[in-house]
Amino acid sequence: MGEDWAFSEIYRRYWKKMFRQAFSKTGSDDAAKEIVQDIFLDLWQRKGSAQILELERYLFKAVKFQVLDFYDKQIVGKRHREALWAKFGEEVTDSVEDQLAFEELNGRILECINGFSEKTREIFTLNRLEGRTVIEIARLLNLPERTVEYHITVGLRHLRGHLKEYIIVFFALATSLMIRKGL
Incomplete structure (x- = not known):
């Protein structure tokens, strides 16, 4: 009491x-x-x-x-969005439906990444969003390579588990892009 x-x-x-x-x-x-x-x-x-x-x-x-x-999360989210748009955005923006689907998928990915533990989020961001290798991250953070690999694996497993329902959105986007490119 x-x-x-x-x-x-x-x-x-x-x-x-x-x-x-x-x-x-x-x-x-x-x-x-x-x-x-x-x-x-x-x-x-x-x-x-x-x-x-x-x-x-x-x-x-x-x-x-x-x-x-x-603000850290805002910056990571912004960098992630920019990286995704750089890879897919220009091709996706032809269709409003594709753009909305892409935004929804992107938002869900960011939500998942923000739910990671601090260390996993940091390592995952360095690897998947900034393109750093396991060796570079290990040196930068003064960690064993196996620890870095572990956190990347945990992050990927977490994403896969939370994005299962978005697999249809992803395939719809991929199919739409392939049709537009005549593949």
């Missing part, structure tokens, strides 16, 4: 201030709400193990880091 009351009091006291800070940095109502919600969820989940000396300072540093993570 005491933990619930204390958490509610912390939430009541700091939610608006944290939201305003997150909103001022992101300019997005939804992003700011999600950032604050994630911080409080993490705080609740670690309530028995977290040792916080200055609560207000901790909470506002958490907002700062969550905002940075938000």
